[in-house]
Amino acid sequence: MKTLHTILAVGLFFSPLWREGIGNEASAQTKPMENFAIVIHGGAGTILKDSMSPALEQQYKDKLNEALKSGYNILAKGGTSMDAVVAAIKVMEDSPLFNAGKGAVFANDGTNSMDASIMDGKTIKAGAVAGVHTIRNPIEGARAVMEKSKHVMLSGDGADKFAKEQGLKIEDPKYFFDEKRWKQFHEIKKKDEIKLDHSSDTSGSINPLDVEFLGDGSIPLTTGDKFGTVGCVALDKYGNLAAGTSTGGMTNKKWDRVGDSPIIGAGTYANNKTCGVSCTGHGEYFIRNVVAYDVAALMEYKELSVEQAANEVIMKKLKAQGAEGGLIAMDAKGNITMPFNTPGMYRGYTKQDGKTWIGIYGSDK
Amino acid sequence: MKTLHTILAVGLFFSPLWREGIGNEASAQTKPMENFAIVIHGGAGTILKDSMSPALEQQYKDKLNEALKSGYNILAKGGTSMDAVVAAIKVMEDSPLFNAGKGAVFANDGTNSMDASIMDGKTIKAGAVAGVHTIRNPIEGARAVMEKSKHVMLSGDGADKFAKEQGLKIEDPKYFFDEKRWKQFHEIKKKDEIKLDHSSDTSGSINPLDVEFLGDGSIPLTTGDKFGTVGCVALDKYGNLAAGTSTGGMTNKKWDRVGDSPIIGAGTYANNKTCGVSCTGHGEYFIRNVVAYDVAALMEYKELSVEQAANEVIMKKLKAQGAEGGLIAMDAKGNITMPFNTPGMYRGYTKQDGKTWIGIYGSDK
Numbered sequence: 001m002k003t004l005h006t007i008l009a010v011g012l013f014f015s016p017l018w019r020e021g022i023g024n025e026a027s028a029q030t031k032p033m034e035n036f037a038i039v040i041h042g043g044a045g046t047i048l049k050d051s052m053s054p055a056l057e058q059q060y061k062d063k064l065n066e067a068l069k070s071g072y073n074i075l076a077k078g079g080t081s082m083d084a085v086v087a088a089i090k091v092m093e094d095s096p097l098f099n100a101g102k103g104a105v106f107a108n109d110g111t112n113s114m115d116a117s118i119m120d121g122k123t124i125k126a127g128a129v130a131g132v133h134t135i136r137n138p139i140e141g142a143r144a145v146m147e148k149s150k151h152v153m154l155s156g157d158g159a160d161k162f163a164k165e166q167g168l169k170i171e172d173p174k175y176f177f178d179e180k181r182w183k184q185f186h187e188i189k190k191k192d193e194i195k196l197d198h199s200s201d202t203s204g205s206i207n208p209l210d211v212e213f214l215g216d217g218s219i220p221l222t223t224g225d226k227f228g229t230v231g232c233v234a235l236d237k238y239g240n241l242a243a244g245t246s247t248g249g250m251t252n253k254k255w256d257r258v259g260d261s262p263i264i265g266a267g268t269y270a271n272n273k274t275c276g277v278s279c280t281g282h283g284e285y286f287i288r289n290v291v292a293y294d295v296a297a298l299m300e301y302k303e304l305s306v307e308q309a310a311n312e313v314i315m316k317k318l319k320a321q322g323a324e325g326g327l328i329a330m331d332a333k334g335n336i337t338m339p340f341n342t343p344g345m346y347r348g349y350t351k352q353d354g355k356t357w358i359g360i361y362g363s364d365k
Numbered sequence: 366m367k368t369l370h371t372i373l374a375v376g377l378f379f380s381p382l383w384r385e386g387i388g389n390e391a392s393a394q395t396k397p398m399e400n401f402a403i404v405i406h407g408g409a410g411t412i413l414k415d416s417m418s419p420a421l422e423q424q425y426k427d428k429l430n431e432a433l434k435s436g437y438n439i440l441a442k443g444g445t446s447m448d449a450v451v452a453a454i455k456v457m458e459d460s461p462l463f464n465a466g467k468g469a470v471f472a473n474d475g476t477n478s479m480d481a482s483i484m485d486g487k488t489i490k491a492g493a494v495a496g497v498h499t500i501r502n503p504i505e506g507a508r509a510v511m512e513k514s515k516h517v518m519l520s521g522d523g524a525d526k527f528a529k530e531q532g533l534k535i536e537d538p539k540y541f542f543d544e545k546r547w548k549q550f551h552e553i554k555k556k557d558e559i560k561l562d563h564s565s566d567t568s569g570s571i572n573p574l575d576v577e578f579l580g581d582g583s584i585p586l587t588t589g590d591k592f593g594t595v596g597c598v599a600l601d602k603y604g605n606l607a608a609g610t611s612t613g614g615m616t617n618k619k620w621d622r623v624g625d626s627p628i629i630g631a632g633t634y635a636n637n638k639t640c641g642v643s644c645t646g647h648g649e650y651f652i653r654n655v656v657a658y659d660v661a662a663l664m665e666y667k668e669l670s671v672e673q674a675a676n677e678v679i680m681k682k683l684k685a686q687g688a689e690g691g692l693i694a695m696d697a698k699g700n701i702t703m704p705f706n707t708p709g710m711y712r713g714y715t716k717q718d719g720k721t722w723i724g725i726y727g728s729d730k
Contacts, residue, residue: 149620294662
């Protein structure tokens with residue numbers, strides 16, 4: 001029997017089937033890498049353990065885990081980073097826990113207005129939608145813009161129309177209605193203030209709104225509007241990076257405000273030469289500082305590591321300006337960094353060995 | 366008499382009035398610089414001498430000269446670079462020669478949809494409007510977003526509403542109606558193609574559309590849609606840079622497409638540390654390559670000069686991708702560069718001595 005195995009093995013070694021890698025998805029394209037990985041975030045802000053119930057904490061962890069798993073499974077089977085990013089973000093968009101897709105907050109006119117963008121590190125092609133109202137998964141809208149149009153960015157009703165033409169899943173606005181978000185919206189509207197989707201309070205003190213739970217152990221009234229943007233960066237077996245970001249923006253936002261999430265270079269960037277990046281935070285500062293591309297530029301032009309570059313931008317540049325937020329980034333070797341200058345950021349990653357790490361607070365290491 | 370002068374001069378030297386610089390606009394803020402300057406563009410594309418009448422050429426030169434003069438006069442009197450940028454761009458927006466403001470091309474739905482952005486190099490504050498229909502001068506809309514809102518970017522009807530609330534000049538859509546643009550739109554619509562505001566033909570051959578004049582010596586049918594975006598960078602006596610860009614986008618554009626012009630980092634960027642930049646070209650490539658900020662990053666991180674950095678991006682990176690366009694850039698010392706990889710770019714500058722240079726074709730040096 002041992003002899004038979006040896007004969008079969010030797011025979012297979014010389015067989016064209018083996019040498020051409022037929023039946024091996026990875027080697028059919030290029031030499032497979034071992035360090036594929038996926039990293040996600042669900043928003044950064046004043047996330048304090050004291051203002052979170054154990055049940056809610058578990059809900060967030062479970063959902064982050066589900067998102068990572070859906071992306072990881074694609075990568076492990078030899079799928080692309082683009083597919084993995086879309087799959088992971090869809091899980092978060094379909095959950096009311098995050099301020100994106102189903103859980104999008106309400107704008108001043110009582111509608112849900114969503115933004116998303118995606119970028120392919122291999123081709124540096126990109127797609128984005130801004131101010132859409134009907135696309136169930138805005139991240140799929142962004143991908144369709146990249147793949148099916150000649151454009152990078154479509155906006156408003158035009159973007160919704162394009163998504164419909166492309167056969168994407170369209171929802172009636174009531175799909176995006178969420179009782180808790182609606183209450184939250186009216187609380188904030190009453191105060192007649194435009195509330196950022198992130199806290200402007202870095203003192204560490206607890207804002208009464210932060211701890212106002214709805215009694216059912218679910219989302220605190222303002223968790224969603226403060227810490228909601230979601231994002232993902234993935235590296236596949238072929239060494240290709242992809243990054244994506246999706247958000248519902250600010251509660252009670254006016255004048256069709258656009259934040260950094262749908263802006264390539266600000267909220268999202270990917271390039272195999274350097275890294276993939278997805279941001280979350282006070283969007284206006286992220287636009288002015290061209291945050292996502294700045295991380296890549298510091299790597300390419302100053303030869304910083306992905307960790308050094310991301311720290312430079314989030315912990316130095318933005319902090320000096322009083323700008324709150326964070327980002328996730330991964331370089332083309334699979335090195336991951338997740339800096340944030342707020343008390344917490346929903347975040348996690350899974351590396352090639354399938355081991356997952358998830359954190360919420362700054363103290364989670 | 367001479368003695369009296371000396372006494373007055375000595376007295377003034379020791380006077381608190383002089384030392385505090387009262388009555389001296391420049392020294393009241395900071396030590397005045399001598400090398401203030403202004404540079405503008407009116408779009409890059411397949412601009413060929415053979416397809417231009419002498420009368421039309423003169424119209425363009427006159428209007429560029431008028432725009433430069435309006436900005437220069439502000440700088441010379443000690444005004445700010447921000448005021449100079451807005452003034453120069455308004456002249457071009459108010460002219461039907463350029464694809465911005467009054468001369469904006471028609472989108473697929475028969476409306477004019479305009480984008481603009483502006484950035485202040487001293488504060489790195491920025492403002493932008495995308496897809497507006499009623500603001501007479503979109504560059505003023507962008508400035509109002511920067512100065513009067515907490516946001517960087519507003520879009521669509523919301524941005525129009527904001528501009529109205531701010532008391533900016535609002536026009537009925539018919540103000541933006543231009544007979545030549547309308548004919549041009551229907552010519553293109555007939556062909557059922559989305560025409561970029563820049564030519565995709567780099568062969569140097571003349572597209573029949575390029576030479577189809579209307580017989581009155583004015584705009585060729587497609588000049589406007591091909592080479593229309595306008596922009597300005599200025600440096601004032603206080604050493605502060607500002608940059609702005611304004612456009613009507615693509616003729617027959619669909620789905621509320623957003624190009625690079627309203628995107629900070631892509632179409633516009635300014636930072637006293639490095640430079641001010643305004644871009645014109647195939648917007649999708651300018652977004653993916655984060656062109657305006659990339660020039661600044663190459664200066665800051667690789668210590669390239671403004672000319673080297675701008676050349677690197679326009680003549681190497683973009684050219685290698687087959688992306689057409691150009692930019693104007695100025696560093697904080699007043700060094701100006703205007704690279705473009707198309708046959709022509711409407712461009713010009715005025716330096717502190719009041720001398721103006723204007724060019725249209727690649728052969729203009």
